Amino acid sequence: MKITIQNLTKKFPARNKKGKEVVAVDNMSIEIPSGKLVGLLGPSGCGKSTSLFMISGLESPTSGKIFFDDQDVTTLAAERRGVGLVFQNYALYPHMTVEGNIMFPLTNMRLPKEEAKQRALEAAQLVQIEDLMQRKPSELSGGQQQRVAIARALVKMPNVLLLDEPLSNLDARLRLQTREEIKRIQRETGITTVFVTHDQEEAMSICDIMVVMKLGVVQQVGAPQAIYDNPTNLFVANFLGTPPINIFEGEVKSGKIYIGDEAVLDTEVPDQKVYVGIRPEGFIYDENGAFSLNLDHIEVMGRDKTIVTAHGKSQKPTVRSIIDSDIYVNDQSPVVKFNLKPNKVFLFNAETEERIR
Numbered sequence: 001m002k003i004t005i006q007n008l009t010k011k012f013p014a015r016n017k018k019g020k021e022v023v024a025v026d027n028m029s030i031e032i033p034s035g036k037l038v039g040l041l042g043p044s045g046c047g048k049s050t051s052l053f054m055i056s057g058l059e060s061p062t063s064g065k066i067f068f069d070d071q072d073v074t075t076l077a078a079e080r081r082g083v084g085l086v087f088q089n090y091a092l093y094p095h096m097t098v099e100g101n102i103m104f105p106l107t108n109m110r111l112p113k114e115e116a117k118q119r120a121l122e123a124a125q126l127v128q129i130e131d132l133m134q135r136k137p138s139e140l141s142g143g144q145q146q147r148v149a150i151a152r153a154l155v156k157m158p159n160v161l162l163l164d165e166p167l168s169n170l171d172a173r174l175r176l177q178t179r180e181e182i183k184r185i186q187r188e189t190g191i192t193t194v195f196v197t198h199d200q201e202e203a204m205s206i207c208d209i210m211v212v213m214k215l216g217v218v219q220q221v222g223a224p225q226a227i228y229d230n231p232t233n234l235f236v237a238n239f240l241g242t243p244p245i246n247i248f249e250g251e252v253k254s255g256k257i258y259i260g261d262e263a264v265l266d267t268e269v270p271d272q273k274v275y276v277g278i279r280p281e282g283f284i285y286d287e288n289g290a291f292s293l294n295l296d297h298i299e300v301m302g303r304d305k306t307i308v309t310a311h312g313k314s315q316k317p318t319v320r321s322i323i324d325s326d327i328y329v330n331d332q333s334p335v336v337k338f339n340l341k342p343n344k345v346f347l348f349n350a351e352t353e354e355r356i357r
Contacts, residue, residue: 001068001082001159001192003032003055008064010050010216024050026216028064032209037186037193039207039224041200042239047216048196049164055194056162057081068159081160084153084191088165090145092137092152098124099133102151109156123151126185143174150185161186161193167202179206200240204228212236229343234275234353237346243280243320248311249350250276257347259311264291265340273350280320282344283307289337293319309336 008028011021025047032038040048053059055066057078066074073081092101102123106116124130127147137145146166153161163182167175183206186193197203203210204224212219212227212235220232231237237245248259252271256263259276283291285307293309300306307319319338347356 002034003160003192003194004065004067005030005032005051005055006065006067008051008054008066009062010047010054010059011062023216025054025061028216028218030211030218030221032192032194034069034192035190036208037183037195037206038209038211039195039197039203040211040213041197041203042213042219043198045215046213048198048211048213050216051213052162052164052194052196055160056083056085058085082156082158083160083162084156084158085162086146086149086153086164086166088168090137090149090169092145092148094137097134097136098129098140098148101137101148102155105152105156119155120151123155126154126188127151127181141174142170143178146170146178147181150182154185154189154191158191161189161191163193163195165196165198167197167199175202182206201242204240212239230355231277231346232355234277234348234355237277237348237355241279243306245346246278246280246319248276248278250274250347252347257345259291262291265342265345267347269347269356274356275348275350275353277346277348278340279344280306282341283319283338284341286337286339289339291338291340292335293338295334295336307336 006029008025009023010025011023014021028051040051042048050059054061057073057076061074065072068081093104096104099117099120102120103116106119121130124133127150129144129147129151132140132144137148140148166182167178170178179202195207207224209221210224210227211221214235220227220236227236228240231240234247238247250257250259251273252267252269254271255266255268257265257267257276293311296308296310298305298307304320309319348354349356
């Protein structure tokens with residue numbers, strides 16, 4: 001099922017007479033290909049959950065259109081859209097067994113009991129909880145409850161699966177396991193899936209396509225690695241990456257990029273003030289390198305060495321460099337030098353913060 005969103009806008013009225021109306025989603029236009037897992041990603045308040053609820057039919061748009069394949073579903077009731085929705089809090093019925101929770105949508109559809117039980121079992125097997133069918137939600141772990149919620153959404157055989165921050169209540173280990181399960185289930189079923197999260201690592205690990213949002217506006221759409229490698233603006237560059245990208249105030253002069261007094265790279269960009277973004281993996285340790293930073297400390301994590309440094313009076317950027325040799329630093333002047341990988345350095349206009357190509 002392909003989802004097409006055209007000029008979708010959602011405005012909420014002001015909370016008081018003097019206030020301004022809130023534009024939660026602003027003129028959103030994207031296409032979600034059939035059978036793909038698409039992540040709506042952004043900080044709290046960016047409009048991603050509102051977008052999801054409009055796709056589901058739980059919220060009505062102020063303007064714009066939503067199509068499922070060629071069908072205009074903009075004003076279609078939620079129960080007639082053929083969507084499965086998994087909420088952040090799972091919304092399980094505590095008095096029902098796992099089997100009862102999964103069967104509930106089918107019971108509402110007045111399916112024969114035996115058919116409903118069989119379909120509930122098949123959905124439970126898909127999420128690997130078939131041995132928990134007679135338990136109550138209170139007897140389950142957070143990860144197990146999440147699987148029940150997914151099974152209940154899938155049992156209706158929806159055309160579209162919508163997941164609203166489904167992993168936010170799980171601990172770190174369970175988050176990792178469950179996001180891998182979500183990807184497996186999506187691949188096995190082939191259901192078009194929209195996944196809302198504020199966690200960029202989560203989105204990059206499982207999504208086929210990411211939609212990065214800020215203040216209701218779509219900033220960039222594309223494959224996770226493509227967005228990471230080619231951010232369209234400073235916000236996107238900052239939002240993606242662990243450790244985050246390092247941002248320096250810089251200047252382009254006579255074909256060279258300057259950070260402070262040091263010319264760190266050649267460029268064909270015209271002379272101007274810029275922000276220089278350098279990915280942590282873009283630093284190459286070199287005792288004779290062009291870029292100097294003051295060492296704070298080194299963290300060793302297996303094969304990676306994370307070098308934490310400061311540049312001038314700025315806050316400490318985090319520089320990750322995988323190197324084979326030790327770092328030799330003069331105790332009297334703890335300076336480390338680097339060269340830079342050109343494909344890991346991005347220039348942004350100092351005023352608009354748009355990427356300079």
